[in-house]
Structure formats: C-alpha cells, structure tokens
Amino acid sequence: MxxxxxxxxxxxxxxxxxxxxxxDMEVITCExxxxxxxxxxxxxxxxxxxxxxxxxxxxxxxxxxxxIATVDSVARAQIFEQSIRGEVGSRLGSxxxxxxxxxxxxxxxxxxAHPFSSYAMVGAAYSKEMLTQAARFQGLASFAQSDDQNxxxxxxxxxxxxxxYLANIMGIYSEPSERSYRTASKNxxxxxxxxxxxxxxxxxxxxxxxxxxxxxGTALLLEGDLTMxxxxxxxxxKLLSAAQGEVIRQPSTASWYxxxxxxxxxxxxxxxxxxxxxxxxxxxxxxxxxxxRFEKYVxxxxxARSKASGTLAMGSRLDAETFKDVATCFRDVCFARxxxxxxxxxxxxxxxxxxxxxxxxxxxxxxxxxxxxGQSVQERFLVSGMFEFSSQYxxxxxxxxxxxxxxxxxxxxxxxxxxxxxxxxxxxxxxxxLGDIRKGSLPSSSPVVLPFCTRLxxxxxxxxxxxxxxxxxxxxxxxxxxxxxxxxxxGGSVKEGWLSVPGLPxxxxxxxxxxxxxxxxxx
Amino acid sequence: MKLFKxxxxxxxxxxxxxxxxxxxxxxxxxxxxxxxxSEASRHYASVGDSQKSAEAYALATLFYALTNGTAQAWDGxxxxxxxxxxxxxxxxxxxxSANLANQASVLSFDLTATSMIDGNSQDVSRVSALRDLAQxxxxxxxxxxxxxxxxxxxxxxxxxxxxxxxxxxLIEANSVVDADPxxxxxxxxxxxxxxxxxxxxxxxVSSGTHSKMENFSKFGQCWFCGREMQGQGLHYVTLPATIxxxxxxxxGSTTPHNMEEDHVVACESCASxxxxxxxxxxxxxxxxxxxxxxALEQRLNSKIVAIEREIQALRGRVNSIR
Numbered sequence: 001m002x003x004x005x006x007x008x009x010x011x012x013x014x015x016x017x018x019x020x021x022x023x024d025m026e027v028i029t030c031e032x033x034x035x036x037x038x039x040x041x042x043x044x045x046x047x048x049x050x051x052x053x054x055x056x057x058x059x060x061x062x063x064x065x066x067x068i069a070t071v072d073s074v075a076r077a078q079i080f081e082q083s084i085r086g087e088v089g090s091r092l093g094s095x096x097x098x099x100x101x102x103x104x105x106x107x108x109x110x111x112x113a114h115p116f117s118s119y120a121m122v123g124a125a126y127s128k129e130m131l132t133q134a135a136r137f138q139g140l141a142s143f144a145q146s147d148d149q150n151x152x153x154x155x156x157x158x159x160x161x162x163x164x165y166l167a168n169i170m171g172i173y174s175e176p177s178e179r180s181y182r183t184a185s186k187n188x189x190x191x192x193x194x195x196x197x198x199x200x201x202x203x204x205x206x207x208x209x210x211x212x213x214x215x216x217g218t219a220l221l222l223e224g225d226l227t228m229x230x231x232x233x234x235x236x237x238k239l240l241s242a243a244q245g246e247v248i249r250q251p252s253t254a255s256w257y258x259x260x261x262x263x264x265x266x267x268x269x270x271x272x273x274x275x276x277x278x279x280x281x282x283x284x285x286x287x288x289x290x291x292x293r294f295e296k297y298v299x300x301x302x303x304a305r306s307k308a309s310g311t312l313a314m315g316s317r318l319d320a321e322t323f324k325d326v327a328t329c330f331r332d333v334c335f336a337r338x339x340x341x342x343x344x345x346x347x348x349x350x351x352x353x354x355x356x357x358x359x360x361x362x363x364x365x366x367x368x369x370x371x372x373x374g375q376s377v378q379e380r381f382l383v384s385g386m387f388e389f390s391s392q393y394x395x396x397x398x399x400x401x402x403x404x405x406x407x408x409x410x411x412x413x414x415x416x417x418x419x420x421x422x423x424x425x426x427x428x429x430x431x432x433x434l435g436d437i438r439k440g441s442l443p444s445s446s447p448v449v450l451p452f453c454t455r456l457x458x459x460x461x462x463x464x465x466x467x468x469x470x471x472x473x474x475x476x477x478x479x480x481x482x483x484x485x486x487x488x489x490x491g492g493s494v495k496e497g498w499l500s501v502p503g504l505p506x507x508x509x510x511x512x513x514x515x516x517x518x519x520x521x522x523x
Numbered sequence: 524m525k526l527f528k529x530x531x532x533x534x535x536x537x538x539x540x541x542x543x544x545x546x547x548x549x550x551x552x553x554x555x556x557x558x559x560x561s562e563a564s565r566h567y568a569s570v571g572d573s574q575k576s577a578e579a580y581a582l583a584t585l586f587y588a589l590t591n592g593t594a595q596a597w598d599g600x601x602x603x604x605x606x607x608x609x610x611x612x613x614x615x616x617x618x619x620s621a622n623l624a625n626q627a628s629v630l631s632f633d634l635t636a637t638s639m640i641d642g643n644s645q646d647v648s649r650v651s652a653l654r655d656l657a658q659x660x661x662x663x664x665x666x667x668x669x670x671x672x673x674x675x676x677x678x679x680x681x682x683x684x685x686x687x688x689x690x691x692x693l694i695e696a697n698s699v700v701d702a703d704p705x706x707x708x709x710x711x712x713x714x715x716x717x718x719x720x721x722x723x724x725x726x727x728v729s730s731g732t733h734s735k736m737e738n739f740s741k742f743g744q745c746w747f748c749g750r751e752m753q754g755q756g757l758h759y760v761t762l763p764a765t766i767x768x769x770x771x772x773x774x775g776s777t778t779p780h781n782m783e784e785d786h787v788v789a790c791e792s793c794a795s796x797x798x799x800x801x802x803x804x805x806x807x808x809x810x811x812x813x814x815x816x817x818a819l820e821q822r823l824n825s826k827i828v829a830i831e832r833e834i835q836a837l838r839g840r841v842n843s844i845r
Contacts, residue, residue: 086779093712096713097715100713101716104685104720248654251654251695251710252709252713254654254657255685255716255720261661261664361615363542374544374546374547376543376613481615481616481672483617
C-alpha cells in the first residue's frame with residue numbers, strides 16, 4: 001500500500017510526532033514533546049502504527065482495493081467518494097470544531113504565568129491520538145484523484161496534524177517545572193509547515209509561524225540573548241499582523257481572530273520585558289536577576305487575583321490583557337529607576353506604592369420644589385494597587401481601600417440645600433491634591449511596590465466604593481461613574497498599614513497592609 | 524441692566540442645564556438633555572463657536588440614540604462624534620469621543636445587519652456584513668465600552684463576534700444546502716462551534732443548527748432509483764411502506780441505508796414524482812367521486828320534486844274535503 005510507505009520513518013511513541021530517523025543512537029529524544037525513548041520501543045511502536053493504519057484503511061475501502069497499485073484512477077476516485085469521504089468527514093467535523101475552539105484563544109502562555117483560563121486544555125494523550133489520526137488519513141491520500149479530493153484529504157491531514165502539535169504545546173505549557181519554549185517553537189514550526197499546504201488556511205500558517213518566532217524569542221530572552229530575542233519578537237509581530245488580516249477573510253479560521261489579536265498583544269508584552277531587562281542592566285548584576293524579580297511580580301499578581309476572585313469574579317488566572325499590563329508596569333518602573341521620567345509619581349519617601357487614579361464625575365440632587373436641580377462635581381481619588389490582598393475588606397469596608405473623599409463632607413446650610421445652592425458633597429481636596437500629577441522617575445535605592453490589580457479590577461473596586469457611598473447617602477448621590485485611568489506611584493511612608501498620601505488628611509489614607517508584608521512584595 | 528441674554532450666555536446656560544436637568548438626573552431625563560444640547564449647539568453656532576457647537580450636537584445625538592435606540596439614531600451619533608476632534612466628553616462620566624463614534628457605528632451596523640434574520644435566513648448579502656461586524660466587535664475588545672455602560676448593559680465583544688460569525692456561517696449554509704449539502708454541513712459545523720464559543724444564544728438558533736447539521740450530514744440510498752443522496756429531509760425523505768421480513772433481511776443492510784423501520788428512503792426526485800402521480804390519481808378519484816355525487820344529487824332532486832308535487836296534490840285534496 002502506498003500510504004503505508006510514509007511510515008518507514010520513525011515516530012515518537014509518546015506524542016506520535018516524526019523523529020529524526022537517521023540518528024543511530026540507542027536513546028532518541030523527541031524534539032516535539034521532549035521525551036527520551038529507547039530505539040527498540042520506537043521500532044515496536046512503528047510496527048504497531050503500520051498495523052493500525054493498514055487495519056483502518058482495510059476497514060474503510062473494499063478489500064480488493066487495499067493494494068492500490070492494481071486499482072485504476074477512476075475506480076480510486078469512486079472508492080474515495082463512496083467509502084472514504086463520509087468516513088473522513090465524520091472525523092474531520094469534530095477535529096475542525098476542536099481546532100476552532102482551541103485556536104480561538106491565545107496559543108502563547110508567557111513565562112512564569114499559569115496557562116490562561118481561556119486556554120482550552122486537552123490531555124497529553126490527545127497529541128498522539130491526533131498525529132496517529134493524521135497518519136491514518138495519510139494512508140488514504142493515494143485514493144484521492146481530483147483536486148477536490150486532494151484538497152479534502154489535505155485539509156483532514158493538516159487539521160489533525162496541527163491539532164496534534166498544538167496538544168503537544170499545551171502539554172509543555174502545563175508543565176509545572178520550567179517550560180521548554182524551544183520545544184514549543186518546534187511544534188509551531190511544524191504546524192506552520194502543515195498549514196502551508198492548505199491554501200484556504202494561509203492565515204493559520206502565518207499565525208503558527210508567528211508563534212514559532214514568539215516562542216523562540218522567549219527562549220532566547222530566558223537565555224539572556226536580548227538582541228536576538230527582540231528581533232524574534234518583532235518578526236513574530238509582523239507574522240501575527242499578517243495572520244490577523246488573513247484569517248478574517250477565510251471563513252474557516254475567522255474565529256481565530258481574537259486569539260491572534262491577544263497573541264500580538266503578548267508579543268508586545270514580551271518586547272516590553274526585553275526592554276525592561278535591557279534597562280535594568282544598570283542596577284542589577286544580570287538578566288536572570290531581573291527575570292527573577294519579574295517572576296516574583298507575576299506570581300504575586302496571580303496570588304492577589306486568586307484572593308479577590310470570589311468578590312470581583314475576575315477568575316484566578318491572568319489573561320493576555322493583564323499580562324500586557326503587568327509587563328508594561330514592570331518595564332516602566334525599570335525605566336523610571338534608571339532616571340527616565342516614565343511613571344506618574346507624587347510625594348517623596350522611603351517606599352513607593354502603586355495606586356490607580358480614579359476620576360469621578362458625580363452629580364447630586366439639590367434644592368426643593370421649582371429650585372430642584374442636578375449639580376455635577378469633578379473629583380479624584382486613589383484606589384490602592386494592593387487592595388486585592390485585603391480582599392476581606394472589599395465588600396465590607398471598601399472605603400478603607402481607597403482615598404475616601406466622602407469621609408470629609410463639605411459644609412452647607414439648610415437654606416443652601418433648599419435653594420439649590422449646594423455646590424458639592426465633597427470638599428474638593430482630592431481633586432486639588434491629585435490634580436497635578438506629573439511624569440517622573442523613581443529613586444533606584446527605594447523599594448517600589450507595583451500594582452497587583454488591573455485597571456478593570458480597580459474600576460470595579462471604585463464602583464463598589466461609590467455604591468457604598470450612594471447607600472450611605474440614601475439616594476442623594478444620583479450619578480457617579482468613576483473612571484479609572486492611570487497608575488500613580490505614591491512616595492511616602494506606611495503607618496500601621498495605612499499609606500500616607502501627600503496633601504490628604506489621614507482619614508482619607510488607603511489601607512495597603514502590613515509594612516513587612518508590603519516589603520516582601522517590592523521588586 | 525440687560526433685558527435679553529447674549530447668544531453665548533444662552534449657549535452656556537443650555538449646556539449647563541443639559542447636565543443639571545438631563546444627564547445628571549439619569550436615563551428618564553435624557554430627552555431633556557437632548558433638547559438642551561440641541562439648543563446649546565444652535566446658540567454656539569450663532570456666535571461662531573463651531574467646535575463647541577459640534578460637541579453639543581454630538582452629545583445631543585448620543586442621548587437621542589440612547590433614548591431612541593434605532594440604527595439611524597446610532598448612525599447619526601457616530602457621524603456627529605466623528606466630526607469633532609478626539610477629546611474626553613462628559614457623558615455622566617468621562618468618555619473618549621473617538622471611542623463613542625466607533626461604538627455608535629458598531630451598534631448601528633449591528634441593528635441593521637441582524638434585523639429580520641432567523642435560523643432559516645438565506646440572504647447571502649448579509650454574510651459579509653455579519654463578518655465585518657464581527658471584526659468590528661473583536662477590534663473594540665479591551666476598550667472602554669462607554670456606549671454600553673451608558674445603557675447599563677454588560678457586553679463581551681468577543682462573544683458577540685463569535686455569535687455573528689456563527690450567524691454568517693449559518694446563513695451561508697442555508698443558501699448552499701440545495702446545491703452542495705457537503706459544503707453546507709461544513710459551514711453548519713463552523714456555525715455550531717462559533718455559537719458554542721459565544722455561549723449565549725439571543726436569537727435561539729443554536730439548537731436548530733445542530734439538528735440541521737445532523738440531518739444534512741446523513742446519507743441515504745433511494746429505494747426506487749438506487750442513487751445515493753446526502754441531506755435528510757431535503758435531498759431525500761423516508762416514505763411509509765410495508766416491509767416484509769424477507770426484504771429487510773435481504774436488502775436492509777446496505778450502506779448508506781435504504782430503509783428505516785417501516786419506511787423506505789426516497790430521493791427527493793423519486794419522492795416528488797411519486798407524490799405527483801399520487802396527486803394525479805387522487806385527483807382522478809376525486810373527480811370521479813364528485814361526478815357520482817352530482818349524478819346522485821340530480822336523481823335525489825328529481826325524486827324530491829316528485830314527492831313535493833304529490834304532497835301538494837294531497838294537500839289540495841284534503842282542503843277540498845274540508
């Protein structure tokens with residue numbers, strides 16, 4: 001049988017991927033899953049695979065046509081239509097559906113982070129199953145005669161093979177020990193080659209090639225080769241941009257678009273990380289030290305998110321957008337510590353703590369009868385970047401986790417309230433104190449606490465706080481939608497867990513937790 | 524003392540009142556905001572402050588779209604927002620005008636592209652519009668979704684995009700099933716996966732997609748002509764038949780199947796031909812029965828007339844005896 005001839009080469013018994021057949025060694029390590037195998041076991045597996053493929057082909061096509069060399073091309077085409085198309089189609093449908101589901105999410109997991117929650121995990125055995133299935137489809141390829149038949153079996157082979165490689169990658173990402181990004185890159189490279197043969201999915205090929213570059217770049221970054229790493233990241237960005245444009249025009253891969261968009265963002269995040277490592281060269285001894293600090297930050301972020309997941313319903317894992325924020329903050333602080341004015345900063349002091357600045361436009365009803373009107377006020381307040389570590393207070397004492405601008409009320413007389421002359425419910429002190437925040441640098445000797453929450457989480461926290469204020473004021477506050485925008489590094493001191501903010505009274509200080517625990521979190 | 528206010532003062536008063544009497548008092552007062560912003564825009568224009576006039580007009584169209592909710596209203600809002608340079612607008616909170624322009628355009632496009640669509644739509648002209656709209660939703664993922672925040676709606680643009688991609692595939696599948704059931708099944712499979720990724724099914728088309736996919740992927744061999752057909756319910760049907768044990772044993776195990784319990788498979792050509800012949804036979808029987816009924820009616824009518832005459836005669840005799 002012609003199809004079986006393609007299995008004269010060796011294949012990995014663990015994942016089903018091709019092995020370098022020419023290597024004359026007793027033990028061969030698979031480049032796709034990293035598992036070392038005895039040559040004896042590999043040969044045994046190949047025999048088993050041949051029997052399996054032969055048996056499968058025999059179960060589908062008429063017995064007399066198994067030896068395809070004796071069957072003419074018209075008969076082959078007929079056999080393909082009558083016996084093969086339906087059988088392949090029933091499997092291809094579920095393979096393509098699985099591929100769509102997996103590829104709709106980003107297929108890159110950055111270093112030190114757990115696989116994202118959107119990541120569709122499949123078992124390690126799935127890779128072998130899919131690559132074996134691809135081998136079976138290969139066994140039927142010689143029956144395809146027309147362009148349509150060749151394209152059909154080609155699609156089946158491409159889908160099952162690439163799904164096999166992606167399953168291998170998922171196995172690598174879920175490894176609790178150090179991930180081999182180089183092995184992941186090899187799998188992406190092969191998936192790209194597989195898709196290149198399928199013209200209707202050229203966007204898929206570009207995406208896989210982009211991911212191969214991104215994972216290769218990550219491996220280089222972890223090894224400390226920053227120049228090459230950056231080149232690879234840029235190459236990844238270009239390929240992923242091309243993929244993004246192509247997939248949306250190819251209906252079978254249109255649902256891949258958000259996954260690619262997220263991967264493009266992740267390529268940008270990895271470039272940020274390269275820049276951060278480069279910048280930190282002036283104040284840390286080597287790249288490993290900077291990456292170690294970044295790892296600590298990522299793990300801390302995951303811990304914070306996991307603590308607050310019950311209250312904020314954000315899940316306990318990072319996602320591509322969050323990783324982008326994490327990498328950007330880390331880079332900005334690395335730059336700021338080299339003297340670049342790259343962060344927003346206020347105050348001076350022994351410790352710098354990140355907070356989110358919220359702009360609040362609230363309105364309240366004042367006046368009675370025909371003098372009734374809605375008055376609007378602009379305010380500013382800070383949300384502690386550490387608030388998720390104090391998750392117990394989010395629902396019970398939200399005002400403790402922000403600079404509570406409503407803790408000091410403006411004074412107004414009864415006649416002001418009756419005549420509608422009340423101008424504000426707050427004193428405006430928050431607006432004044434936080435009104436002049438400028439870009440600055442951070443001293444390289446002081447500890448810095450990066451934010452452990454995203455803008456969206458801070459936004460939720462700000463909304464919880466405003467909702468509590470609204471309840472406290474029994475409906476007087478009409479509209480108040482805080483909008484969280486930028487991170488501010490507040491330089492000062494921490495007294496009994498409260499962060500002093502310059503220009504604000506102590507009753508407005510936000511709670512950031514015990515100072516020792518805070519110092520543990522500095523990077 | 525001034526008796527009449529200057530247009531610039533009037534503009535500022537209208538602008539302020541748009542917030543005090545409209546925006547700041549919540550959605551039920553937004554029509555007031557529309558009125559005041561429109562007036563402010565008119566006054567600013569009359570004093571030559573075209574930028575402020577355009578800003579007020581854009582805000583008027585935004586609050587009009589929020590209260591009205593039609594595709595045209597959102598389109599108007601998008602155009603008005605695009606006319607002003609990107610800036611932060613106070614809409615009850617701070618929002619970027621460029622973001623609002625883009626989101627209003629998405630909402631308008633969505634209302635147009637998805638109107639009058641159901642699970643059986645075959646209008647292929649909608650397919651590319653739905654795919655374009657899906658891309659627009661994917662592109663706004665991650666930005667501040669101010670237009671939805673104002674409507675107090677939670678939206679996941681990515682999921683909405685998957686749903687629209689599913690709808691596009693479903694319409695395409697419906698349009699090709701007559702000519703190419705194979706392609707239709709592949710498209711239905713794509714649609715089903717996209718609906719699954721979308722999670723919610725606001726138009727209730729997901730379960731129908733699954734049953735279509737199941738039916739259209741089935742093959743049957745026509746009992747009458749022996750041709751193989753794909754697409755149950757469309758390219759082949761099953762007809763009730765008396766199937767003996769012998770027939771079942773001898774011919775019942777073909778692939779693809781040619782019988783199902785007490786039914787045989789008939790391709791649509793054979794089935795429609797049988798139906799047409801059966802209709803003709805039925806019509807002939809109907810005509811024959813109708814002719815017989817009419818003949819009977821005539822016979823009965825003549826008898827009734829005779830009986831009526833006899834009754835009349837008897838009545839005359841009875842009267843004469845009296």
